[in-house]
Structure formats: C-alpha cells, structure tokens
Amino acid sequence: MEWIKLAAPGFDLAATLESGQVFHWHREGQTFHGLIGNTPVWVRQSAPDQVEAEAGTEALVSSYLALDHDFTKIRRTLPKGDTHLKRALKYAPGIRILRQPKWECLATFITSSMKQVAHIRQISLTLREKYGEVITTREGVKLHAYPTPAALAKAGEKALRNCALGYRAGFLHQTAQLIANGKFDLEAVSALPDDEALLRLCELPGVGPKIAQCTLLFSYERLGVFPIDVWIERALRELYFSDAEDKVTSRVLKEFAHDHFGPYRGYAQQWIFHHARTSGIFSRKRD
Numbered sequence: 001m002e003w004i005k006l007a008a009p010g011f012d013l014a015a016t017l018e019s020g021q022v023f024h025w026h027r028e029g030q031t032f033h034g035l036i037g038n039t040p041v042w043v044r045q046s047a048p049d050q051v052e053a054e055a056g057t058e059a060l061v062s063s064y065l066a067l068d069h070d071f072t073k074i075r076r077t078l079p080k081g082d083t084h085l086k087r088a089l090k091y092a093p094g095i096r097i098l099r100q101p102k103w104e105c106l107a108t109f110i111t112s113s114m115k116q117v118a119h120i121r122q123i124s125l126t127l128r129e130k131y132g133e134v135i136t137t138r139e140g141v142k143l144h145a146y147p148t149p150a151a152l153a154k155a156g157e158k159a160l161r162n163c164a165l166g167y168r169a170g171f172l173h174q175t176a177q178l179i180a181n182g183k184f185d186l187e188a189v190s191a192l193p194d195d196e197a198l199l200r201l202c203e204l205p206g207v208g209p210k211i212a213q214c215t216l217l218f219s220y221e222r223l224g225v226f227p228i229d230v231w232i233e234r235a236l237r238e239l240y241f242s243d244a245e246d247k248v249t250s251r252v253l254k255e256f257a258h259d260h261f262g263p264y265r266g267y268a269q270q271w272i273f274h275h276a277r278t279s280g281i282f283s284r285k286r287d
Helices: 013-017 058-064 071-076 083-091 102-110 117-131 149-155 157-165 168-180 187-191 194-201 209-219 230-240 250-260 265-278 281-286
Strands: 003-007 026-028 031-036 039-047 050-054 134-136 142-144
Touching (some): 003 039, 003 058, 031 058, 031 142, 050 058, 117 142, 117 149, 117 157, 149 157, 149 168, 187 194, 194 209, 209 265, 230 250, 230 265, 250 265
Antiparallel strands (some): 003 050, 039 050, 134 142
C-alpha cells in the first residue's frame, strides 16, 4: 500500500474518530480503516502534525477529516477565562468536526437516541452488514457501506426492529421512505440558514432538535450549532450553573451556549462532550 502524507497541524486522528461523531471505523494500532461513502479508506497518524492516507484517497480523507479547519482562528473566538472549556480543550485539543455524508449521519443519529456509544456502533455495523453494499478493497477486505434510504425503506420496520432499534425502527423506516421517494431532499437543506435548516430536518419522523443539530454540525458543517444531549446538559449544569439558585431551564442552557461559546460553538460542544464522556470528571466529582 502506498501512503501519502497530509499536513495536519494539531490534529488527533484517534480522538476525532472516537469522539462520538461517527461509529463505524475499525482501529488497528494507530491505523484506522473504513468507508467514506462507498470509498474504502486507510488512514493513520504518522506524526503529531501529520496523517497518512492510502494513495488516491488523500483529497477525500483531507476533506472528511476537515484538515482545512483553521484551529488558530477557531481558538481565538473562544471565551477568554473559561477554565472549564480550557480543561476540555487541553484534554483533547486535536479533535476536529468531521464532514460526514448527510444521509449516513442523519440515520445514525436517529438510531442513537438514548443509546450509549458502544450500542450505537453495534447498531450501525449491524445495519451495514445486513443492508449495506459490500465493498471489497484491493487487499480483499470486505467492508459494508451504510444502507441507502431505498435499502432501508425496502427492508421494512419489522426487519429493522430485529437490528435492536426498538421504537426507532419506525422512525428510521419512515424517514428512509420519504427520502427514497423524493419527498424530502437532504441536499436542499444545505441552502437554508441554520434556524430554517433545523426546522426542516425536524419535519422528519423521529427527528427532534438534538438529532437535527447533530446532523447540521457533523454533516452540513454548521460549526455554530451546539447540540445539547444528556452529557452536554449535565456538563453545562454542573460546570456553569452549579450555584444557580433558580431553576435552570433548557431554554436558559440553549441561550447560554449560544451567547457564551462564540461563532464556533460546535467545536466547544465537541470538546466538552468528549471530556465529559471519557475523562471521568463527573465520577470524580461524586467521590
């Protein structure tokens, strides 16, 4: 295999691919392999500021990993004096917001509601193996693409329930039908401003603000979107509102995140989320 070097200042491949944005990559040491769309990809971190991709995929890998995002510019916009965010950033400074395929991202987050990362990964891999196209690499490795809307629409709700989706099977099936039948255009959402794009995605079955926000952040590159799930809500309450005398509503948290974290608040969200989920900070706070 021929490897092509890519400049990646401040980038951390493992932290990015294991940060809860995406769930299908396979790791072997410092090398990851998987699919970007239907293209097989091998990528590895060969130095602190460098990754290597298989020859012929370097442009696709660079775009997917968002290696063009200007970390220096992003960090300049972060709130000064926020010790909690600084701690999260120090914990995993090399995380980047991926550019994922839109349908794959949306569908994965529909199946992720109230699930742990390990469960989401298992569901994703099961759907791929049962209904995704088999892609055989030049090395003879068989990978499975994420199922198309048409494939999941054809599978039916009952079959999807057998993939451990529970009630989410109905939502995924209905959404797949709408997209496969041309009644909903994911690409058309790209032309809408953030607020309108959020409302448009929320028209889909089973898609609420959190799923829509994750989709906008991780596949539409709306870096100003700040999804609030159970981890982020807990982090905001315990880190920023622990001394609040009045009840802190979800609306207050949303407004705080919008006003406090700046135009690249999506990055702040991902750093805080990853730190809260993996560092053990909350278990230590309870001890």
